[in-house]
Amino acid sequence: MAHTDLAGWLARLEQLHPTEIDMGLQRVATVAARMGLSRPAPLVFTVTGTNGKGSTCATLDALLRHAGLRSGVYTSPHLLAYNERVCIDGKPVSDDSLCEAFARIEAARAETSLTYFEFGTLAALLLFEQAELDAVVLEVGLGGRLDAVNIVDADVAVVTSIGLDHQEYLGNTRESVGYEKAGILRPSIKLVCSEIDLPSTFVAEVGRQQALMLQRNKDYGWRAEGGHWLLYGRDARGESRSVTGLPAVSLPKDNLVTALQAFWAAGLELSDKQIVDALANVCVPGRMQRRTVSWRGQPRQLLLDVGHNPHAAAFLAAELESDSVERLAVFGLLADKDLAGVVAPLVGVFSRWALAPLPSPRTRPVSDLATCLTVLGERSEGYGSVAEALEQSLDTTPASTEIVIFGSFFCVSAAILWLNLQSRDLNNG
Numbered sequence: 001m002a003h004t005d006l007a008g009w010l011a012r013l014e015q016l017h018p019t020e021i022d023m024g025l026q027r028v029a030t031v032a033a034r035m036g037l038s039r040p041a042p043l044v045f046t047v048t049g050t051n052g053k054g055s056t057c058a059t060l061d062a063l064l065r066h067a068g069l070r071s072g073v074y075t076s077p078h079l080l081a082y083n084e085r086v087c088i089d090g091k092p093v094s095d096d097s098l099c100e101a102f103a104r105i106e107a108a109r110a111e112t113s114l115t116y117f118e119f120g121t122l123a124a125l126l127l128f129e130q131a132e133l134d135a136v137v138l139e140v141g142l143g144g145r146l147d148a149v150n151i152v153d154a155d156v157a158v159v160t161s162i163g164l165d166h167q168e169y170l171g172n173t174r175e176s177v178g179y180e181k182a183g184i185l186r187p188s189i190k191l192v193c194s195e196i197d198l199p200s201t202f203v204a205e206v207g208r209q210q211a212l213m214l215q216r217n218k219d220y221g222w223r224a225e226g227g228h229w230l231l232y233g234r235d236a237r238g239e240s241r242s243v244t245g246l247p248a249v250s251l252p253k254d255n256l257v258t259a260l261q262a263f264w265a266a267g268l269e270l271s272d273k274q275i276v277d278a279l280a281n282v283c284v285p286g287r288m289q290r291r292t293v294s295w296r297g298q299p300r301q302l303l304l305d306v307g308h309n310p311h312a313a314a315f316l317a318a319e320l321e322s323d324s325v326e327r328l329a330v331f332g333l334l335a336d337k338d339l340a341g342v343v344a345p346l347v348g349v350f351s352r353w354a355l356a357p358l359p360s361p362r363t364r365p366v367s368d369l370a371t372c373l374t375v376l377g378e379r380s381e382g383y384g385s386v387a388e389a390l391e392q393s394l395d396t397t398p399a400s401t402e403i404v405i406f407g408s409f410f411c412v413s414a415a416i417l418w419l420n421l422q423s424r425d426l427n428n429g
Contacts (some may be wrong), residue, residue: 006095033370048140049160059259069134074124095388121148145183163311178202183423187408310341317345331412353380358410386414
């Protein structure tokens with residue numbers, strides 16, 4: 001079947017496989033072998049974790065490009081455009097490139113059924129290989145052991161955190177999640193691990209694979225020093241390395257220093273100034289991202305964060321509790337997420353919650369959100385959409401109130417689309 005544009009291809013991919021998620025490597029490995037795909041670049045980083053993958057991947061990519069290397073990054077999900085998932089030299093690939101890659105995969109797969117994510121993973125690997133890159137950063141979509149990304153052997157494995165999420169696939173204990181995430185390990189691989197509370201299953205796999213592990217707060221980390229931040233770790237020879245002078249940053253410093261340690265572990269180097277420049281300027285859309293919108297003639301402050309599980313909510317709460325600014329939440333959540341676990345760390349942080357359904361069939365009803373918040377003693381009000389919740393929140397709060405939009409990629413993407421519309425209206429007005 002011919003598909004003339006990217007939208008047509010994506011619609012087709014959504015219908016190809018009986019289920020959206022179907023864990024396992026056999027199908028995707030079979031098609032990769034037919035296509036002759038091997039390593040997408042001479043240096044491969046694979047990044048897994050419950051939270052922090054996106055900012056760690058973005059930081060690692062920034063370091064690679066500051067080092068003069070041509071790099072590719074594969075991440076998921078996307079906020080606004082599918083192309084965001086496959087970036088080369090810091091830029092999303094074109095529609096035409098993706099369509100050509102999908103056509104090659106379609107021709108090679110024959111009778112083999114592939115999921116949407118498996119199709120996308122193969123497309124990324126193909127485009128990276130064709131671009132003849134120096135290094136690639138591959139973000140695991142779900143788990144690790146059975147994720148499509150895991151058909152590639154990494155040179156450096158990165159684990160950002162181990163917590164509960166996607167429990168229907170990864171199990172409902174940290175022990176089961178840890179085992180799945182350890183699946184990206186290979187014999188004697190270099191492992192950079194930001195998680196400091198390691199499940200026994202993970203530790204056992206590290207030992208079995210004889211991985212060379214560098215662990216945060218033991219082998220690398222960060223600390224405040226003289227009004228700035230100092231990052232420390234070990235180079236590829238195991239010798240101590242440190243960088244000072246990092247200014248205030250919006251992304252979690254745990255993720256920044258984990259990316260830096262992975263960079264060093266790969267035997268790569270930059271000057272201290274280049275490292276500080278790379279880390280200070282990393283920005284990941286939708287992750288602790290501050291935006292200003294002109295509303296009714298006044299500048300209003302917004303904070304967008306895609307956090308959607310208890311660990312991410314706890315980090316958001318800790319960041320917001322550092323000052324006494326009045327805040328209101330615009331919040332939506334998918335039905336398969338831990339509602340009580342997400343809300344609990346944020347009790348008392350917001351003066352009110354504006355609740356909205358997400359533009360997804362998997363959205364959790366607003367009534368469920370409201371019931372949970374009422375039980376916890378929180379004030380809330382429901383709206384018909386994220387855009388409506390945003391507009392009403394801005395209309396009914398003082399200009400000094402910060403609006404925090406979080407709970408899902410769907411929630412943040414809807415807010416960004418609304419913000420883009422306001423910018424266009426302002427420019428056209």
